[in-house]
Amino acid sequence: MKFYLAILIFIVAVAIADQDDDLWKSYKKKFGKRYKPEKEIVRKKKFVKKLRAIEKNNRENKKWQMGQNKFTDFTDDEKKVLRGTKMSKRVPKTIENNETIIIDSLLKRALPTSIDYRRWKCLQPVKDQGQCGSCWSFAANTALEFSQCRKTGTAVSLSEQMAVDCDSYNLGCNGGDFTLAWQYIQEKGGAMISSSYPYVSGTTQTNGTCKFNNSAIGAKISFYDWTMPYPNATVSMTYLVNYGPLPTAMKVLDSLFDYVSGVYSDPACIVANDYDIDHAVVIVGYGTTAATSTVPAIPYWIVRNSWGANWGNKGYFLIQRGVNMCNIESWTAYVKVV
Structure with missing residues (x-):
C-alpha cells in the first residue's frame, strides 16, 4: 500500500x-x-x-486577487529599488491667504458618495518609474499636472527627470519626498514639461546632469501643505474633492506587487508607526463596493501607482479606506498652482 x-x-x-x-x-x-x-x-x-x-x-x-506580472520573478533587491520614498518630518506650513477659513468651510460640506478622477482629461496616462526609486517625483507631478490643467483647461505633462536630476533636496533614484520636490519646484520657478526633459532614469538607475531650462516651464506652485488633521479619511476625502488628486506615502508589502483586482488589504499592513512607509502613490478617488453574500461592502480608495499601465488594474489599485491601511491616510498632501 x-x-x-x-x-x-x-x-x-x-x-x-x-x-x-x-x-x-x-x-x-x-x-x-x-x-x-x-x-x-x-x-x-x-x-x-x-x-x-x-x-x-x-x-x-x-x-x-493576485496574478502574474513583470514583478513575479523579481528579486527582493529589485523590488526594494521601486520603494523610493524617504519622507522627512511632517511639519505643517503656516496657513496663508485665508486657507484656514477656506478649509474649515469645505469640511462642513456634504461629500459625494464617490469620486473618480481616472477619466478626467487633467490626469495624464499612467507612467512607469522603471528600476529607479523616483516614485516621489511621479507623485509630486501627478497632483501638479492636475492642478495646472484644472486651472487652465489645458492638459500638461511635467518632467519627472527634472526632479531626479536637479532637485538637491531629494536623492534622485535613491528616493525622496514629494513635498520637498514641491519646495524645489517652487523655489526654482516651476516644473518643466516632459517633452523638453524626457524621463530616462527608469533604465539607467542613475541620476543625470541637470538640464533645467526656465523657457520650458509647464506649471508653477503657489502653495502646498499636508491635509490636516491626520490620519483622517473624511479630511482626505474633502481635500480630494476640492483640490484634486492627493499624493501620499505608504508601506508596500510583497503581496501588493502581484495585485490585479479587488480591494487590497492585509492585516500586516496596519502599522502603528506613521513613518513605516517606503513608497509614494496618488489617491485619485474613493467609493464603496457593493455587498455580496460572502463579502460585506468595503470602502476603498482609488490609487494611482507609477509602475506602468500594465501593472494592477491599468496602473491603479483599490485599497481599503477608513482604517489607514499601510499608512496611506497619514501622508496625504495637496498643491495649488499660480
Missing part, C-alpha cells in the same frame, strides 16, 4: 513540475524575460514560489 502511495505522490509531483515548467516558459514569453542558464534557475525558483502564493491567496481571499 505504501509503495503505491509513494508512486502516486511521485506522479503528482512530476505533473506539478511539468505544469510549472509550462507556466514558466509562458511567463518568460509574455513578459520578454531572457536569462543566462545560471540566472534562470534562481528566477524560476522565485517564480514558482510566488505562483504558490498567488494560488493560495486567490483560493482563500474573497476581497482581492
Whole structure:
C-alpha cells in the first residue's frame, strides 16, 4: 500500500513540475524575460514560489486577487529599488491667504458618495518609474499636472527627470519626498514639461546632469501643505474633492506587487508607526463596493501607482479606506498652482 502511495505522490509531483515548467516558459514569453542558464534557475525558483502564493491567496481571499506580472520573478533587491520614498518630518506650513477659513468651510460640506478622477482629461496616462526609486517625483507631478490643467483647461505633462536630476533636496533614484520636490519646484520657478526633459532614469538607475531650462516651464506652485488633521479619511476625502488628486506615502508589502483586482488589504499592513512607509502613490478617488453574500461592502480608495499601465488594474489599485491601511491616510498632501 505504501509503495503505491509513494508512486502516486511521485506522479503528482512530476505533473506539478511539468505544469510549472509550462507556466514558466509562458511567463518568460509574455513578459520578454531572457536569462543566462545560471540566472534562470534562481528566477524560476522565485517564480514558482510566488505562483504558490498567488494560488493560495486567490483560493482563500474573497476581497482581492493576485496574478502574474513583470514583478513575479523579481528579486527582493529589485523590488526594494521601486520603494523610493524617504519622507522627512511632517511639519505643517503656516496657513496663508485665508486657507484656514477656506478649509474649515469645505469640511462642513456634504461629500459625494464617490469620486473618480481616472477619466478626467487633467490626469495624464499612467507612467512607469522603471528600476529607479523616483516614485516621489511621479507623485509630486501627478497632483501638479492636475492642478495646472484644472486651472487652465489645458492638459500638461511635467518632467519627472527634472526632479531626479536637479532637485538637491531629494536623492534622485535613491528616493525622496514629494513635498520637498514641491519646495524645489517652487523655489526654482516651476516644473518643466516632459517633452523638453524626457524621463530616462527608469533604465539607467542613475541620476543625470541637470538640464533645467526656465523657457520650458509647464506649471508653477503657489502653495502646498499636508491635509490636516491626520490620519483622517473624511479630511482626505474633502481635500480630494476640492483640490484634486492627493499624493501620499505608504508601506508596500510583497503581496501588493502581484495585485490585479479587488480591494487590497492585509492585516500586516496596519502599522502603528506613521513613518513605516517606503513608497509614494496618488489617491485619485474613493467609493464603496457593493455587498455580496460572502463579502460585506468595503470602502476603498482609488490609487494611482507609477509602475506602468500594465501593472494592477491599468496602473491603479483599490485599497481599503477608513482604517489607514499601510499608512496611506497619514501622508496625504495637496498643491495649488499660480
